[in-house]
Amino acid sequence: MDHNFFQILLTVLIVMDPFGIIPAFLAITGSYDAKTRNQIIMKSVLIAGLVMGIFLLGGKFILDFFGIKPGAFYISGGILFFLIAFEMIYSKPKTNRAPPPGEKESSGAFVALFPLAIPMIAGPGLLTVIMTYVSGGNNWLSSVVQLFLALLIGLACMYLVLRLSALILRALGTMGIFVMEKIMGLILAGFSVQLIYNGLVSLGIISL
Secondary structure (H helix, E strand, O other): OOOOHHHHHHHHHHHHOOHHHHHHHHHHHOOOOHHHHHHHHHHHHHHHHHHHHHHHHHHHHHHHHHOOOHHHHHHHHHHHHHHHHHHHHHOOOOOOOOOOOOOOOOOOHHHHHHHHHHHHHOOHHHHHHHHHHHHHOOOHHHHHHHHHHHHHHHHHHHHHHHHOHHHHHHHHHHHHHHHHHHHHHHHHHHHHHHHHHHHHHHOOOOOO
């Protein structure tokens, strides 16, 4: 299964959902000053990038170790993506809590790790994207390079969106972000069904 870079990039951006986490991000970091909030953004992006890198380089070997065939992972990934798409389409506007007393500290390091880096940026859906693509390409190195570039662009977009989150929320409004998330959910739903179909073909359950 050869992958198109723009397909990979679009999948990464949709699952990462930078715009969709803006309301939650602002709720979580609302009690911090601008300088600390920017430090939190940088830390969360770096931590998420590290987690993604581990799965990017080790994903195929993990699947091989457990004897999981690429087709099986396509199907499981497609099901997970469909559930994410379903939630994106039918969910209410995202909100989140501020850290409870005693959880907040001046550097925001804990918030950067959880819930921003994990699971809001490097969540199960995005890690599944990585595992799916690195396991399915005919050329492992090519898949890793394409995914690396796509993830790098995705993290850069996430960083910029979070830095400009207050301005974006004022410009689009919660409802504007809400509608945008619905559109991305519809695209992801179609991709998830295609991924399940590719898995069934790969396992020989159905023929082209």
